[in-house]
Amino acid sequence: MSQTLEKKPAPSRDAMPLSGPRMPGSAPYLVAAAALAVGVGLGMILGGGLIAMAILAGLTFIVGITVWAWALEGRRSGVDRLVMSVVWAAFAVALVPLASLVWTVLSNGIPALSAEFFTYSMRGVIGDEPGGIYHALIGTLLITLGATVISVPVGIMTAIYIVEYGRTARLAKAITFLVDVMTGIPSIVAGLFAYALFVLIFGPGVRLGFGGSVALSLLMIPVVVRATEEMLKLVPDELREASYALGVPKWRTIVKVVLPTSLSGILTGVTLAIARVIGETAPLLIIAGSTDSVNFNLFADRMQTLPVFIYYAYTQPGVPPDPSIERAWGAALVLIAIVMLLNLLARVVGKVFAPKTGR
Amino acid sequence: MAKSIDVSDLNIYYGDFLAVQGVNMTIKARSVTAFIGPSGCGKSTFLRSLNRMHEVIPGARVEGKVVVDGQSLYDPSIDPVAVRRQIGMVFQRPNPFPTMSIYDNVLAGNRLNSRRMKKSEADSIVERSLKGANLWNEVKDRLNKPGMGLSGGQQQRLCIARAIAVEPQVLLMDEPCSALDPISTSAIEDLIHELKSDYTIVIVTHNMQQAARVSDETGFFNLKATGQPGQLVEFNPTKKVFSNPDEPATEAYISGRFG
Amino acid sequence: MSTTIDETRAGGRRPGDAIFKGTAIAAALVILLALAGVAVFLLYEGIPGILGAREETDASFVSYVWPLVYGTLVAALIALVIATPFAVGMALVISHYAPKRIAKPLGYVVDLLAAVPSVVYGVWGITVLGPQLVPLYRWLADTVPWIPFFAGPASTTGRTIFTAGVVLAIMILPIITAICREIFAQTPTLHQEAALALGATRWEMIRMAVFPYARSGMISATMLGLGRALGETMAVALVLSASGVITLNFISSTNPSTIAANIALRFPEATGLAVNLLIASGLVLFAITFAVNFAARYIAGSSARRMSR
Ligand SMILES: Nc1ncnc2c1ncn2[C@@H]1O[C@H](COP(=O)(O)OP(=O)(O)OP(=O)(O)O)[C@@H](O)[C@H]1O
Ligand SMILES: [Mg+2]
Numbered sequence: 001m002s003q004t005l006e007k008k009p010a011p012s013r014d015a016m017p018l019s020g021p022r023m024p025g026s027a028p029y030l031v032a033a034a035a036l037a038v039g040v041g042l043g044m045i046l047g048g049g050l051i052a053m054a055i056l057a058g059l060t061f062i063v064g065i066t067v068w069a070w071a072l073e074g075r076r077s078g079v080d081r082l083v084m085s086v087v088w089a090a091f092a093v094a095l096v097p098l099a100s101l102v103w104t105v106l107s108n109g110i111p112a113l114s115a116e117f118f119t120y121s122m123r124g125v126i127g128d129e130p131g132g133i134y135h136a137l138i139g140t141l142l143i144t145l146g147a148t149v150i151s152v153p154v155g156i157m158t159a160i161y162i163v164e165y166g167r168t169a170r171l172a173k174a175i176t177f178l179v180d181v182m183t184g185i186p187s188i189v190a191g192l193f194a195y196a197l198f199v200l201i202f203g204p205g206v207r208l209g210f211g212g213s214v215a216l217s218l219l220m221i222p223v224v225v226r227a228t229e230e231m232l233k234l235v236p237d238e239l240r241e242a243s244y245a246l247g248v249p250k251w252r253t254i255v256k257v258v259l260p261t262s263l264s265g266i267l268t269g270v271t272l273a274i275a276r277v278i279g280e281t282a283p284l285l286i287i288a289g290s291t292d293s294v295n296f297n298l299f300a301d302r303m304q305t306l307p308v309f310i311y312y313a314y315t316q317p318g319v320p321p322d323p324s325i326e327r328a329w330g331a332a333l334v335l336i337a338i339v340m341l342l343n344l345l346a347r348v349v350g351k352v353f354a355p356k357t358g359r
Numbered sequence: 360m361a362k363s364i365d366v367s368d369l370n371i372y373y374g375d376f377l378a379v380q381g382v383n384m385t386i387k388a389r390s391v392t393a394f395i396g397p398s399g400c401g402k403s404t405f406l407r408s409l410n411r412m413h414e415v416i417p418g419a420r421v422e423g424k425v426v427v428d429g430q431s432l433y434d435p436s437i438d439p440v441a442v443r444r445q446i447g448m449v450f451q452r453p454n455p456f457p458t459m460s461i462y463d464n465v466l467a468g469n470r471l472n473s474r475r476m477k478k479s480e481a482d483s484i485v486e487r488s489l490k491g492a493n494l495w496n497e498v499k500d501r502l503n504k505p506g507m508g509l510s511g512g513q514q515q516r517l518c519i520a521r522a523i524a525v526e527p528q529v530l531l532m533d534e535p536c537s538a539l540d541p542i543s544t545s546a547i548e549d550l551i552h553e554l555k556s557d558y559t560i561v562i563v564t565h566n567m568q569q570a571a572r573v574s575d576e577t578g579f580f581n582l583k584a585t586g587q588p589g590q591l592v593e594f595n596p597t598k599k600v601f602s603n604p605d606e607p608a609t610e611a612y613i614s615g616r617f618g
Numbered sequence: 619m620s621t622t623i624d625e626t627r628a629g630g631r632r633p634g635d636a637i638f639k640g641t642a643i644a645a646a647l648v649i650l651l652a653l654a655g656v657a658v659f660l661l662y663e664g665i666p667g668i669l670g671a672r673e674e675t676d677a678s679f680v681s682y683v684w685p686l687v688y689g690t691l692v693a694a695l696i697a698l699v700i701a702t703p704f705a706v707g708m709a710l711v712i713s714h715y716a717p718k719r720i721a722k723p724l725g726y727v728v729d730l731l732a733a734v735p736s737v738v739y740g741v742w743g744i745t746v747l748g749p750q751l752v753p754l755y756r757w758l759a760d761t762v763p764w765i766p767f768f769a770g771p772a773s774t775t776g777r778t779i780f781t782a783g784v785v786l787a788i789m790i791l792p793i794i795t796a797i798c799r800e801i802f803a804q805t806p807t808l809h810q811e812a813a814l815a816l817g818a819t820r821w822e823m824i825r826m827a828v829f830p831y832a833r834s835g836m837i838s839a840t841m842l843g844l845g846r847a848l849g850e851t852m853a854v855a856l857v858l859s860a861s862g863v864i865t866l867n868f869i870s871s872t873n874p875s876t877i878a879a880n881i882a883l884r885f886p887e888a889t890g891l892a893v894n895l896l897i898a899s900g901l902v903l904f905a906i907t908f909a910v911n912f913a914a915r916y917i918a919g920s921s922a923r924r925m926s927r
Contacts, residue, residue, distance in 0.1 A: 017441065018445060019430055019434065019436040019441075022436050025435075051750075076472075076819055076822065077819065079821060083824075084715060084820070087707040088715065089707075090711075093704070094728075097731075098730060101742045157642045157645030158642070160642045164642070165639055166646075171646065175646045178650060181653060182649065182652075184842075184907050185656070185907070186903055188849065188881050188882060188900060189660070193655065193656045195893075196659035196660055196662065196897060199663065200662075204893070218652060218656070225649075249635050251632075252634065279737070281735070281851070281852040282882050285885070285886060286882075286885050289886070290886070310737050310741065311740075311852065311856070314744075315856070332735075335735055335737075336735070336738060339734070339735060340733055343729075412814065415811065443814060447816070448811075450808065450812065452808060456812065456830065457830070458831070458833075467813070467826060471817060518812070
């Protein structure tokens with residue numbers, strides 16, 4: 001029918017063609033099955049691998065469904081089907097790296113996991129002697145904790161200033177802009193900043209865990225500010241006014257009414273911010289350095305962290321390389337697991353602390 | 360040639376929620392049919408089921424038959440895209456495309472079907488449609504300005520021009536004047552009068568006088584009871600509905616003794 | 619500073635209020651100081667590097683940093699060219715093609731891409747992606763060597779700037795997708811229904827109503843992605859086998875390096891003036907990303923103003 005429409009852009013108004021040959025609802029499945037057959041068949045004949053088969057099947061599907069729709073229902077319908085299959089294909093293709101990555105990390109990392117792996121450091125470990133990531137776990141934990149302790153109060157109070165006090169002030173506008181700028185700071189620049197700062201205090205070649213905390217908080221603060229800001233803005237003004245009307249001072253209104261209402265969102269934001277910085281490598285490489293031993297002191301000496309551990313275990317494995325590379329994969333698995341858990345935690349926290357309303 | 364619409368036993372759902380139940384009616388060709396009724400009784404829902412715009416909402420579906428020109432709209436062989444081209448729609452709030460000029464707005468529908476249009480042909484469609492919508496004189500000097508720059512009433516007439524530019528058989532209007540001032544409203548009512556000779560027009564309105572002024576036939580929708588689906592209570596010539604309705608509920612609604 | 623009615627009425631004079639407000643302002647000033655600190659300390663430590671570049675490298679600072687800038691831009695642009703179409707497609711799937719029920723889980727899956735630390739991407743890039751791309755590079759070098767990008771000879775490890783670009787593309791995909799899908803989903807129903815009611819197919823509706831509405835948002839999303847790609851360090855430092863050349867050849871074993879990767883690779887062993895030089899290059903990186911992000915926000919902001927009229 002759309003063919004008829006196309007040929008006559010202004011059809012006689014007596015005719016009202018609404019029906020025409022239509023593809024059955026099962027068309028995509030039929031084409032998919034055929035495409036799969038073509039992909040596997042051709043792949044076997046030409047001797048291609050799994051990837052080649054998948055690509056062939058995908059292309060066959062896109063072409064098949066487009067041609068069918070075009071021939072049967074007309075150009076516009078063909079284009080519509082083409083776009084639809086292309087965007088879905090794009091989605092599928094984009095997930096291939098994720099699947100490959102997860103698979104690689106799991107299959108290479110699981111063999112490395114053992115009790116020693118979590119409880120030993122790398123101090124004095126040579127070759128395939130048992131060594132582990134204990135020192136890196138401690139370092140990651142302490143440095144991230146330090147960054148959180150700096151970022152959360154600064155971030156939340158800044159957001160409070162912007163939303164509650166500075167709605168019209170020029171300073172608030174400037175701060176909003178600066179937070180945007182901060183969001184764009186490359187992580188390595190944050191590391192350089194921390195180094196440039198502490199070099200003035202401790203002299204050249206300084207390495208210390210707290211420097212890492214400072215660098216990470218530079219990356220974390222804008223995330224916390226943004227999340228808190230969003231949440232505070234969601235709190236209706238009526239709630240604030242109701243509290244003022246009861247004679248409650250502004251600061252108590254903020255602490256007792258506004259913050260609790262937005263608590264779940266803020267906690268979610270903070271957790272996501274932690275998840276974002278816990279995998280950072282570059283700044284820690286620069287200012288926290290790398291070591292084989294456990295260091296509990298944030299304020300002195302090098303401190304190992306998981307990402308930096310992965311980096312060195314992989315790039316400078318020593319002889320023989322295999323045990324070290326295996327440990328790198330193991331650490332990668334642990335790091336990904338931590339980040340995923342934090343993301344999950346963020347969602348759970350958002351649910352648990354959500355203000356309990358009837359709505 | 361405008362077409363008539365036959366609706367039989369139509370049930371309209373949003374997911375599991377039955378919004379409108381058991382509608383039967385025949386909408387005459389080349390006439391204006393008005394739907395009135397309290398808010399939430401399903402007038403818009405019913406109107407949108409006449410050109411398969413209803414199913415645009417996720418989970419929305421329809422049971423029953425809508426037949427136009429001998430073709431059942433919900434038949435599997437029917438192309439919903441062709442249906443919407445033949446049965447145009449004007450919405451409650453004017454919605455010209457914000458990034459397009461007045462000229463391009465009018466041609467938006469035509470361009471879908473023929474990618475390459477001769478300039479002269481395009482010009483004549485624009486002029487004819489804008490004249491048809493009584494907007495030509497007001498905008499002919501600024502066709503290349505954005506459609507959003509017009510007043511609300513002009514925007515609504517632009518939307519009507521856009522809808523009639525593809526020469527549909529039927530024109531559905533969902534409260535086309537509810538966002539407009541009295542002068543713009545009266546401009547659109549005049550327009551409906553003129554369009555009637557070429558199109559089958561179905562209009563939803565909350566304005567009783569408007570229904571009485573512009574329509575030939577009137578359908579009164581109402582909820583069976585609170586929480587129940589909406590239904591067509593009465594469908595009669597407008598004169599009769601407003602002077603001597605069959606149903607007491609209709610009379611109560613029209614005379615304001617409602618609820 | 620700010621004077622809202624609430625404040626005066628609810629007692630700006632109470633000590634509790636003054637202290638609380640003071641703390642909030644102090645926190646805001648910390649941010650101001652931190653950014654000022656970034657600029658000041660980097661300049662303080664970087665300027666000796668700029669001035670002393672000749673001693674350290676026998677060349678001027680500009681000729682030291684220019685190949686790195688070039689590599690940074692090339693890697694980021696490759697990433698952008700690959701990631702943008704995918705991101706738009708994926709965003710459309712989530713906002714307009716997938717049934718409501720599965721759209722949300724699909725969104726989570728895309729977000730998972732953002733949860734993988736960059737060092738892991740780097741390790742994966744060397745072990746899996748690079749070797750997988752070698753046959754492609756060989757084929758390109760054999761088939762289309764007259765395209766300067768694919769002149770070859772093809773790398774045998776796959777550790778090329780193109781591979782680095784692909785890894786970066788995967789890394790910025792979730793950001794661009796997230797912003798695009800947000801904007802696509804915000805397209806007014808009114809305009810989408812207007813298109814559909816004219817008899818547009820889904821794709822025609824997207825072209826008529828969604829893309830025009832989302833255009834500036836899409837541009838600023840890609841620019842934010844670009845900003846991220848420019849500053850990304852570890853994935854490039856790991857994947858790229860860099861020799862600091864300036865070349866258009868994307869698939870050979872001699873590749874330009876990037877500023878960030880160069881810092882990460884050299885800093886741990888650097889002493890003296892070399893440190894200052896690296897900090898100075900970091901300053902250049904900061905300036906570039908700042909400009910890109912600023913442009914992105916400016917585009918987003920100006921269109922927001924235009925749309926709200
Ligand atoms: N998108 C939707 N999803 C679910 N239910 C809907 C949706 N749109 C409308 N409804 C429900 O369908 C019923 C009919 O709504 P409809 O919009 O058709 O009423 P109406 O008669 O047009 O009202 P009004 O005069 O206010 O425009 C109402 O109960 C409404 O809540
Ligand atoms: Mg309505």
